[in-house]
Amino acid sequence: MASKILMPVPVCLIENSQRKGLVVQQEALQVLSKVTQPVVVVAIAGLYRTGKSYLMNRLARQRKGFSLGSSVQSHTKGLWMWCVPHPCKPGHTLVLLDTEGLGDVEKGDNKNDTWIFVLTVLLSSTLIYNSKGTIDQQAMDQLHYVVKLSEHIKLKAAPEKSEDELKDSEKFVLFFPTFVWAVRDFTLRLELNGKEISEDEYLENALKLKAGSSPEIERYNQPRECIRQFFPGRKCFVFDPPARKRDLDHLEELQDDEIEPEFLQQVEKFCSHIWEKSPPKTVRGGHFVTGNMLGKLAETYVKTIQSGAVPCLESAVVALAEIENTAAVKAAVTLYQDLMKQQAKMPTQTLQELLELHTKCEQEALKLFMARTFDDDICYCQADLIRQVQQVKEKFCTDNEQASRVKCEAALKDLSQDMERRIRDGAYSVPGGYELFKGDEQALVRKYRELPGKGVKADAVLQEFLQRKQAVAKVILNADVSLTEKEKELKSEQDRNERAEQEREVQRKKEAEEKQKVQDQLRSCEEHRLRLKKKLEESCEKQLEEHQKMMSHKSKEESALLREGLRDKANYMQLVNRRLEQEYCTTKNSYMSWIDTMISILMGLVSVVLRFWK
Incomplete structure (x- = not known):
């Protein structure tokens, strides 16, 4: 579906105006609501007039799109969005976010610059920081927004004490995007101590910390520490000047032969990396974010900022989970209903035939439900799914019975026309008429x-x-003068026995069908229990895996600090790692009881739901 979305030009996702502040734009939300695929969100941030938009246009495989501007004024206000089919990942949509230039002197009030940067970090899966010249102290000072992230983002809704907030910032690496530093108009040689180095080595050298605790050293180290600790991956690209200065104002209009070949090669290398390596956007538990979910996250974060509060990752995911879980129930029920309508050839010959189709369609619906839902309140949503599917199934059973009844009654009406005519004409009101009537009835x-x-x-x-015909049969029997009273009594008794046997047979089939329904409910309950157990186990494994990646990141940082001779900082990082390891063990040990509790809740809810249908 997302590949059919045509966006010839970007649209504003979050407007930043002096009068209203930050406002999410409905046009962009409408576009995102149609993107049902996972999204890879690549955002770019940096000082104004550093050529951010050009790189984003190239990532969209276009020359024009995001506005480049041509003066020293910041051109992009807020966050602009462009959704395009992903060049390398089928089934994914590439969402490009071009941000308002930071540090625009004409704005006067720069308080929204920090929020623009915060939103860029929160919404993206890859963050590109664009700067000019070299990665020196001035460049680091210009990236002071990264230092403020711990003050402007909360991990949990209500930390118990201030040190918990510090611990939360240590876990930002779980949720933050990969970090790519794009250095424009780079004119130096990539050398260190006389040896050629790579772009990544250039960045890592620039991020080295200084020993000491003076205010100047703390100020020097702070942005570097934040980049090293907050972002799960780092990459660097340097770019030569693209063209002569007089051509820079209309760079998007230049043909490739008018642009420096080295610059074009660097851009191609950059785009290939972003396309191939940028991960899909995820939230806690490894849930892939769709376009619609991305729009909901943007709304949640901006609403929180507008209220004067700090965006909270936990609260945003909880709000998103509530919306997505409700939508998952609706989508699963709709899928079940559509599949049943498409495949049910009513009337079915047996109830078992319909129940087998129900099982098949229910499994597909449950598969969709499990794929879309979050762990939050999943038991209650799953119980609601069971209730609604049961309701739809009962409707199909009723419709199936009605279709059968209509067909059977029509068949009997057609087959009994001759018998009805004979009854009206008195053909059975003759000696031996009862035997004639019974013979015609048996033939029918x-x-x-x-x-x-x-x-x-x-x-x-x-x-x-046949029951309706009993009164007629009795009249014909009593009028048949060829039979003695004793014979009539025997025939009457025989008729009663036949009717009783027919009733017993119908009752046996009814009881068998009720047993089939009960067995189907038991099968369905077991299916739901197993699917929930599997989903929760997979969710736990993902969270443990994420925790391990975080510990691995911290361990690498600890090793790097030791290599740099910063033993005090390395010792602190070691304490962080020990605390994370303890959390890992505690969490791992508690998962089994949590899963059992969730399953017990579901089974309790299901018993209440199914009791209604008995």
């Missing part, structure tokens, strides 16, 4: 039973038909 029953496709109510409708 044989023909009826030979008819295919009568459905589940075949026997019940036939029994009702």
Whole structure:
């Protein structure tokens, strides 16, 4: 579906105006609501007039799109969005976010610059920081927004004490995007101590910390520490000047032969890396974010900022989970209903045939539900899914019975036309008329039973038909002068026994069908239990895996600090790692009981739901 979305030009996702502040734009939300695929969100941030938009246009494989501007004024206000089919990942959509230039002197009030940067970090899966010249102290000072992230983002809704907030910032690496530093108009040689180095080595050298605790050193180290600790991956690209200065104002209009070949090669290398390596956007538990979910996150974060509060990752995911879980129930029920309508050939010959189709369609619906839902309140949503599917199933069962009844009654009406005519004409009001009547009735029953496709109510409708004919049969029997009173009594008793046997047979089939329904409910409950158990186990494994990646990141940072001779900082990082390891063990040990509790809750809810249908 997302590949059919045509966006010839970007649209504003979050407007930043002096009068209203930050406002999410409905046009962009409408576009995102149609993107049902996972999204890879690549955002770019940096000082104004550093050529951010050009790189984003190239990532969209276009020359124009995001506005480049041509003066020293910041051109992009807020966050602009461009959704395009992903060049390398089928089934994914590439969402490009071009941000308002930071540090625009004409704005006067720069308080929104920090929020623009915060939103860029929160919404993206890859963050590109664009700067000019070299990665020196001035460049680091210009990236002071990264230092403020711990003050402007919360991990949990209500940390118990201030040190918990510090611990939360240590876990930002779990949620933050990969970090790419793009250095424009780079004119130096990539050398260190006389040896050629790579772009990544250039960045890592620039991020080295200084020993000491003076205010100047703390100020020097702070942005570097934040980049090293907050972002799970780092990459660097340097770019030569693209063209002569006089051509820079209309760079998007230049043909490739008018642009420096080295610059074009660097851009191609950069784009290939972003396309191939940028991960899909995820939230806690490894849930892939779709376009619609990205729009909901943007709304949640901006609403929080507008209220004067700090965006909270936990609260945003909880709010998103509530929306997505409700939508998952609706989508799963709709899928179940559509599949049943498409495949159910009513009337089915047996109830078992319909229940087998129900099982198949329910499994597909449950698969969709599990793929879309979050762990938050999943038991209650799953119980609601069971209730709604049961309701739809009962409707199909009722419709199936009604379709069978209509077909059977029509067949009996057609088959009994000759018998009805004979009754009206008095053909049975003669000596031996009762035997003639019973013979015609038995012939009708044989023909009826030979008819295919009568459905589940075949026997019940036939029994009702024969019962209606009992009064006529009794009149014919009493009027038949060829029979003695004793013979009439025997015939009457025989008729009663036949009727009783027919009723017992219909009742046996009804009880068998009820047993089938109960067995189907038990099967369904077990299916739901196993699917929930599997989902929760996979979710736990993902969270443990994420925790391990975080510990691995911290361990690498600890090793790097030791290599740089910063033993005090390395010791602190070691304490962080020990605390994370303890959390890992505690969490791992508690998962099994948590899963059992969730399953117990579901089974309790399901018993209440199914009791209604008994």
